[in-house]
Amino acid sequence: MKVFGYGTEAADKDLVSVVFERKDPRAGEIAFKVTYCGVCHSDLHQVRNDWRNTTYPCVPGHEVVGEVTAVGDGVTRFAVGDVIGVGCMVNSCLDCEKCDAGVENYCQGPKGFTATYNGPAKARGENTYGGYTSHFVVREEFAITVPNGYDPRYVGPVLCAGITVYSPMKHWGLEAGKTLGVVGVGGLGHMAIKLGKALGARVVALTRSEGKTDEILKMGADEVVISSDKEQMKSARQSLDLMINTIPVPHDINPYVGLMKSDSTIVIVGNLTNFENVVPGPLVFNRIGIAGSLIGGIKETQEVLDLCAEHDITPSIKMVKMQDINDVLSTLEEGNDGDFRHVIDMQSLHEATDHLERTAATIPDPYRGDVVNRRAS
Ligand SMILES: [Zn+2]
Ligand SMILES: [Zn+2]
Known part of the structure; x- marks a missing residue:
C-alpha cells in the first residue's frame, strides 16, 4: 500500500513529506491506519544522528497508535477495527533466552530486536520506518492491545x-x-x-x-x-x-x-x-x-498500559499537527518541552493526502524482516 509520512534525508535537514510502499500483511502480521503518534526525545536524537547510528532516510515515531485495517493469515489476537499500539520494537528473534523470558528488548539473537524505525541498525541497507506515517504493518506479537475505554490519544507516550x-x-x-x-x-x-x-x-x-x-x-x-x-x-x-x-x-x-x-x-x-x-x-x-535500563518487553508494555487504564493514569499531552513536526523538534532541542508529551494527530496527515500525492518525495521501501520463527509457526 502507498504510505505517506514525514522523514529526513540528513542530520542537518528538516523533515519533509515522503511517500513509499509498505507490503500488505503477511501471515502473522497486521496492518493499521495510524491515528496518533507520540513525539519522543529519541526521535530528535535519531533525526540529528546524535547517537551516530542513524540510517537515512529516517522516518521516526515509536509511540504509534491506530486502527487495524487488515490481518494476515493466522493472526489470532487482533481483528479489523481493533485499536492497537506499537512501541519501540517491531521484531526480534523470539527464539533466545531473553525473548523467551519476555524481554525482547534485550534480544540476544544475531540482529537483536528490530527497532520500529532506524532498525536493524547492525545490518546495512535494512531500514525500518516508524509511526510518522499514514499506515503501518507489524507482526502481531509486537502489537499492544489498547484497553477498552482508554483514550487512544494517551496510548503512544505509555508505549515508550x-x-x-x-x-x-x-x-x-x-x-x-x-x-x-x-x-x-x-x-x-x-x-x-x-x-x-x-x-x-x-x-x-x-x-x-x-x-x-x-x-x-x-x-x-x-x-x-x-x-x-x-x-x-x-x-x-x-x-x-x-x-x-x-x-x-x-x-x-x-x-x-x-x-x-x-x-x-x-x-x-x-x-x-x-x-x-x-x-x-x-x-x-x-x-x-x-x-x-532500556524500554521494556512486550508483556510488560501491555502490563503498564493496562495499569494506566485501571488507575486512570494519563500522560500530559499536547496535540500537534504532522506538518508542524519541525517546530516540535526544535522545541525539544531547546529543552522547552515543559512537562508534557507532544502527540501528533495523524488526521492532519490523512487530510493532506491530495497535496502529498503531488509533493511528497519518494523514498526506498522499508525493511520488513522475517516472520518465520518458533512462535509464529
Ligand atoms: Zn522513545
Ligand atoms: Zn531474541
Missing part, C-alpha cells in the same frame, strides 16, 4: 516513556513502603511520578525548575526537591531506595548519589552518551549501583 520508567520500577522491586526519586520531570519523568504512585511508593521529584513545583505536586509527587538548592538536597540525603534518572543529556550525576540509601540503585534511562566524572567513593561506601 511509560514502559521505559515502569520496567526498572518492576525490575528493582519498587513497592509500597519504598521511596522513588525521579530526576527530570519531562516526558519520562512525569510518567515515572504517576506510575511510582500507582505502585504504592513514596515519590520524590527532582527538578531544576522551581516554577514547576505546583504542577509536579499535582501529578502526585509527595515531595519536590529543587536540585540546584543545596539545602534542599541536603535535607533529602540518603532517603531514596531507587532513582530513575531521565535527563537525556550528559550531566553531573554526583550530587544525586548523596540522596541514595545504602544498597540502592540509580537507573539511567535517558542519557546514552556519557557522564561527567562519576566519583566512585560514595558508591563504594554505600554499595550504591548505577544501572541502565
Whole structure:
C-alpha cells in the first residue's frame, strides 16, 4: 500500500513529506491506519544522528497508535477495527533466552530486536520506518492491545516513556513502603511520578525548575526537591531506595548519589552518551549501583498500559499537527518541552493526502524482516 509520512534525508535537514510502499500483511502480521503518534526525545536524537547510528532516510515515531485495517493469515489476537499500539520494537528473534523470558528488548539473537524505525541498525541497507506515517504493518506479537475505554490519544507516550520508567520500577522491586526519586520531570519523568504512585511508593521529584513545583505536586509527587538548592538536597540525603534518572543529556550525576540509601540503585534511562566524572567513593561506601535500563518487553508494555487504564493514569499531552513536526523538534532541542508529551494527530496527515500525492518525495521501501520463527509457526 502507498504510505505517506514525514522523514529526513540528513542530520542537518528538516523533515519533509515522503511517500513509499509498505507490503500488505503477511501471515502473522497486521496492518493499521495510524491515528496518533507520540513525539519522543529519541526521535530528535535519531533525526540529528546524535547517537551516530542513524540510517537515512529516517522516518521516526515509536509511540504509534491506530486502527487495524487488515490481518494476515493466522493472526489470532487482533481483528479489523481493533485499536492497537506499537512501541519501540517491531521484531526480534523470539527464539533466545531473553525473548523467551519476555524481554525482547534485550534480544540476544544475531540482529537483536528490530527497532520500529532506524532498525536493524547492525545490518546495512535494512531500514525500518516508524509511526510518522499514514499506515503501518507489524507482526502481531509486537502489537499492544489498547484497553477498552482508554483514550487512544494517551496510548503512544505509555508505549515508550511509560514502559521505559515502569520496567526498572518492576525490575528493582519498587513497592509500597519504598521511596522513588525521579530526576527530570519531562516526558519520562512525569510518567515515572504517576506510575511510582500507582505502585504504592513514596515519590520524590527532582527538578531544576522551581516554577514547576505546583504542577509536579499535582501529578502526585509527595515531595519536590529543587536540585540546584543545596539545602534542599541536603535535607533529602540518603532517603531514596531507587532513582530513575531521565535527563537525556550528559550531566553531573554526583550530587544525586548523596540522596541514595545504602544498597540502592540509580537507573539511567535517558542519557546514552556519557557522564561527567562519576566519583566512585560514595558508591563504594554505600554499595550504591548505577544501572541502565532500556524500554521494556512486550508483556510488560501491555502490563503498564493496562495499569494506566485501571488507575486512570494519563500522560500530559499536547496535540500537534504532522506538518508542524519541525517546530516540535526544535522545541525539544531547546529543552522547552515543559512537562508534557507532544502527540501528533495523524488526521492532519490523512487530510493532506491530495497535496502529498503531488509533493511528497519518494523514498526506498522499508525493511520488513522475517516472520518465520518458533512462535509464529
Ligand atoms: Zn522513545
Ligand atoms: Zn531474541
